[in-house]
Amino acid sequence: xxxxxxxxxxxxxxxxxxxxxxxxxxxxxxxxxxxxxxxxxxxxxxxxxxxxxxxxxxxxxxxxxxxxxxxxxxxxxxxxxxxxxxxxxxxxxxxxxxxxxxxxxxxxxxxxxxxxxxxxxxxxxxxxxxxxxxxxxxxxxxxxxxxxxxxxxxxxxxxxxxxxxxxxxxxxxxxxxxxxxxxxxxxxxxxxxxxxxxxxxxxxxxxxxxxxxxxxxxxxxxxxxxxxxxxxxxxxxxxxxxxxxxxxxxxxxxxxxxxxxxxxxxxxxxxxxxxxxxxxxxxxxxxxxxxxxxxxxxxxxxxxxxxxxxxxxxxxxxxxxxxxxxxxxxxxxxxxxxxxxxxxxxxxxxxxxxxxxxxxxxxxxxxxxxxxxxxxxxxxxxxxxxxxxxxxxxxxxxxxxxxxxxxxxxxxxxxxxxxxxxxxxxxxxxxxxxxxxxxxxxxxxxxxxxxxxxxxxxxxxxxxxxxxxxxxxxxxxxxxxxxxxxxxxxxxxxxxxxxxxxxxxxxx
Numbered sequence: 001x002x003x004x005x006x007x008x009x010x011x012x013x014x015x016x017x018x019x020x021x022x023x024x025x026x027x028x029x030x031x032x033x034x035x036x037x038x039x040x041x042x043x044x045x046x047x048x049x050x051x052x053x054x055x056x057x058x059x060x061x062x063x064x065x066x067x068x069x070x071x072x073x074x075x076x077x078x079x080x081x082x083x084x085x086x087x088x089x090x091x092x093x094x095x096x097x098x099x100x101x102x103x104x105x106x107x108x109x110x111x112x113x114x115x116x117x118x119x120x121x122x123x124x125x126x127x128x129x130x131x132x133x134x135x136x137x138x139x140x141x142x143x144x145x146x147x148x149x150x151x152x153x154x155x156x157x158x159x160x161x162x163x164x165x166x167x168x169x170x171x172x173x174x175x176x177x178x179x180x181x182x183x184x185x186x187x188x189x190x191x192x193x194x195x196x197x198x199x200x201x202x203x204x205x206x207x208x209x210x211x212x213x214x215x216x217x218x219x220x221x222x223x224x225x226x227x228x229x230x231x232x233x234x235x236x237x238x239x240x241x242x243x244x245x246x247x248x249x250x251x252x253x254x255x256x257x258x259x260x261x262x263x264x265x266x267x268x269x270x271x272x273x274x275x276x277x278x279x280x281x282x283x284x285x286x287x288x289x290x291x292x293x294x295x296x297x298x299x300x301x302x303x304x305x306x307x308x309x310x311x312x313x314x315x316x317x318x319x320x321x322x323x324x325x326x327x328x329x330x331x332x333x334x335x336x337x338x339x340x341x342x343x344x345x346x347x348x349x350x351x352x353x354x355x356x357x358x359x360x361x362x363x364x365x366x367x368x369x370x371x372x373x374x375x376x377x378x379x380x381x382x383x384x385x386x387x388x389x390x391x392x393x394x395x396x397x398x399x400x401x402x403x404x405x406x407x408x409x410x411x412x413x414x415x416x417x418x419x420x421x422x423x424x425x426x427x428x429x430x431x432x433x434x435x436x437x438x439x440x441x442x443x444x445x446x447x448x449x450x451x452x453x454x455x456x457x458x459x460x461x462x463x464x465x466x467x468x469x470x471x472x473x474x475x476x477x478x479x480x481x482x483x484x485x486x487x488x489x490x491x492x493x494x495x496x497x498x499x500x501x502x503x504x505x506x507x508x
Contacts, residue, residue, distance in 0.1 A: 022387035025257045027182045027307055032262040033236025035059070035132040035142065041092070059142060060085060062134065068143040069099055069127055072164060072268055073106050074481040076347065076400040076508070080143070081125075091127075098126035098146055105148070106162055107481055114484045116477060123148040123160060131265050136231030137276035145265055161471055164402035165261070171406055171413065171469060172260050179416050181326060182307045183409060184389075185263035186256055189397060190298040191274055192291060193221055193249045194284040197502045201291065203249030204283060209296075214244030214251070220281050225251060227277045235273065237266050246296040257303065257389075260409060264401035267300075271397065286505035287397025289346075290354040297354030297361055300397045302345075302404060303380070305389040306330050306412070318422060322370065322382040331368060331390065332422040333415020334377055334408070338366050338394065339449055340463035341407030343456040343479070345395040349486050350504060352452050354396060357433035362393030365432035365440070366447035367424055374431035376449065394449065398508045403478070410469040418465075453486055 039058055059067075067088040068080040081099050083091070091097040100122045107117025125146040135141035148163035159166050175181045193204040204221050207214035215222045225242055232239045238256030245252050255270055257263065271287065278285035290297035306313075306326050315321070316328035323331065346352065357363045362376035368390075369375040370382045378391040395404055414420070425443040427435075432445050440446065450456040457479045460466065467475045489507065491500035 020384045020386045022381060022384060024386040025184055025305070027184060027259060030184065030256070030258055032130075032258055032266070033133070033238065034130060034262075035134065035236075037129065040129055040132060041089075063140055064134070064142045065140040066142075067132075068135065068141055069125060070143050070145050070268070071101075071105070071125060071148070072400050072402065073108070074164070074400060074403070074478050075109050075485045076398055078268060078272060079105075082141075096124060096126045096149065098124045098149075100151070101125050101148070106164075107477070107484075109481060109484045110488055112484055112488065114477075114481045116480050122151060124151050125149075128165075131262075133235045133237075133265075133269055135272075136234030137273045137280070143269065143272075145268075162474060162477055164400055164406070165264070167471060167474055168264060168402045168406045169261055171410060174469075175409065175413050175416075176309065179413065180309045181413075181416060182309055183260055183412075184257040184305045184307065185260050185405060186254070186258070186303040186389075187263070187267050187270070188252055188254050188299070188301040188303070189267070189270055189274070189287075190245055190250060190252045190300070191285045191287050191397065192247060192298060193224060193251065193278055194286060194505060195282070197284050197505050198498075199502075200498045201501060201505060203247075206248040207244050209246040210243050220283065221249075221251075224278055224281050224283060227280070228253065228274055231273045231277055232270060235269055237270060237273075245298075247292055247298070248295065250296065250298065257305065260405045261402075264405055267401040284505060287508050288501075288505050289348065289351045289396045289398060291501070291505070293353070296359065298397060299354065299361060299393060300395045300399065300404070302392045302395045302408065303389045304330075304392065304408065304412070316422070319426075322379065322388075323422075324385075326416060327388070327390075328422045329415040329418075329420050330412035331377065331379075331415065332420035332424075333412045333418075334390070334392070335366055335368065335422070335424045335447075336420065337411035337414060337463060337466050338376060339447060339456070339459040340466045341411050341460070342394055342450055343453070343460040343482065344403040344407035345392070345399050346456060347400075347453070347482055347485070348396075348398050348508075349453050349490050351396050351398060352450075355394065355449065355451070357431065363431055363433055364449050364451060365445050366449055367427055367432045367443070367445045369427035372427050372431070374433070375427050379426070406470055406474075407466075410466055413469055414465050453482070457482060 067083045070080040103121040104117045107114035127146045132144040147166045148160040149158040196202045240254045242253045274285045313324035313326040316323040316325050360373045363374050368377040370379045376394045381387045423444045
C-alpha cells in the first residue's frame with residue numbers, strides 16, 4: 001500500500017464523522033434570482049442617447065416586449081395585467097408605478113362577488129420591482145408582483161391590510177424586528193399531467209414512484225419536465241430536482257429555499273411555469289389535492305428553517321440534540337395552532353380527501369416526528385444543525401402561497417413570542433393513528449386535525465392569537481371568500497361527478 005494512502009486511511013479512522021450533511025443555506029447567502037434593478041431601466045441615457053456600458057442587459061436587450069403585473073387572490077387565482085414595454089417605462093416615471101384595480105378584487109370568485117366586498121372604489125396595484133422575473137414559459141414576457149395600496153391615504157395609511165403580499169411582508173418584518181428571527185422556505189410541488197379533462201380525466205402515463213419509466217426518451221412527459229426545468233432556470237428559480245410520484249401522471253419539482261416573501265413569489269411563478277409548459281404541449285397540469293381514491297394525492301410540502309439573528313440559539317431543554325430553543329418554540333406554536341392555520345393551507349372541500357391516516361400525507365393528528373412520513377410536521381435532518389428544517393405536509397397546491405406562509409409562520413411566531421414549551425413528544429416507529437388513546441395522551445397528542453373545511457374555518461375564527469398576528473379582518477374576509485369558493489367548486493346538483501372533477505382540474 002502507498003504510505004501516503006495508508007496514512008490517509010489511518011487518519012480517517014481516528015477522526016469523528018461529521019453529523020452535518022447537505023447544502024447549507026442561510027438568509028444572508030440565498031439569492032432570489034430576480035431581474036437586477038439595473039436591467040429594468042433602458043441602457044441608453046434618455047438625456048444624451050449614450051449607452052450605459054457595464055450595466056446589466058436591459059429588458060429590451062433581453063427580448064422583453066411585455067410586462068405582466070400579477071397578484072394572487074384569496075382563492076389562489078393568479079391574475080395579471082399585461083403592459084407593453086413602452087407603457088411600462090412610462091409608468092416607472094410615476095411616484096407609485098402601478099395599475100388601478102377594483103376594490104372587489106380579493107372577493108371575486110369566478111363571477112361571484114363575495115358579500116362584504118365593495119364594488120365601489122379602486123386600489124392601486126403598485127409594482128414591487130424587486131420581484132421581477134423573466135417568464136421562462138413565455139418568450140418576450142417578464143412578470144412582476146405588486147402590493148395593493150389605497151389610491152389616497154385612508155386613516156393616514158396607504159397599505160391595504162387585506163393584500164396577501166402586504167400582510168406576509170408585515171408578519172415577516174415583525175418577526176425580524178421584534179423577535180430577531182428570520183426564516184427560509186422551500187417547496188416540494190406535486191402535480192399531475194393530464195392528456196384530457198373532458199368527458200373524463202386521462203393521465204399522461206402510469207409509472208410509479210421515482211421510476212425511470214416516467215422519463216421515457218421521446219415522450220411528451222419528459223419534454224414537459226425538461227422544459228419546466230429550463231424555464232425555471234431562465235426565471236432565476238433554483239430547481240434542485242424533479243422526479244415521478246406514485247399516482248398516475250404525477251410528478252414533483254423541488255425548489256430551493258428563500259426568505260418567505262421571495263419564496264411565495266417563486267412558488268406562484270413555479271406553478272405558472274408548470275401550467276404553461278404543460279399547456280404548450282397539449283396537456284393540463286393540475287395541483288388538485290386527490291384525483292384517485294386508490295392512489296396518492298398531490299401536496300405542496302413546505303420546508304421551513306428558523307434562523308435567530310442574534311447568534312446561535314441554545315439547545316432546547318427537552319430535545320437538546322435535535323432542536324434549538326428557537327426551533328422548539330416554533331414547533332410548539334405549530335402544534336398548538338396548526339388546526340387553525342389549516343384553513344389557509346388546505347382551502348378546498350376536496351383538500352380533505354388527501355388528509356387521511358396511512359397514506360403518507362401527514363395523517364389526522366397534530367403531532368410531529370423525526371424523519372416520519374405519517375406526521376403533519378416532519379423534522380428533517382435532525383442531527384445536521386446546518387440543514388435542519390420542518391417539513392409541513394398539511395399544504396396543497398390549491399392554497400395561496402402568501403396565505404400558506406402567513407398562517408404557518410404566524411403559528412410559529414406565537415410559539416417564539418410566548419416562549420411556548422413543546423409538550424407534544426415526537427412520534428416513534430408508529431404513527432399517531434396506530435397508537436391507543438392512552439399512548440397518544442402520554443405523548444401529548446390530543447388534538448385531531450380538522451377533517452373538513454368547515455371545521456378548519458371554525459378553528460381559525462376562534463383562535464384569537466392567530467387572528468391577532470394575521471389580522472382579524474384578514475381572517476374574517478378570507479373565511480367569507482373561502483365559503484363562496486367552496487360552494488362553487490363542489491359538484492352541483494345538476495352536474496355529473498366527471499364534470500365537477502373537470503372543473504376542479506381546469507381551475508387548479
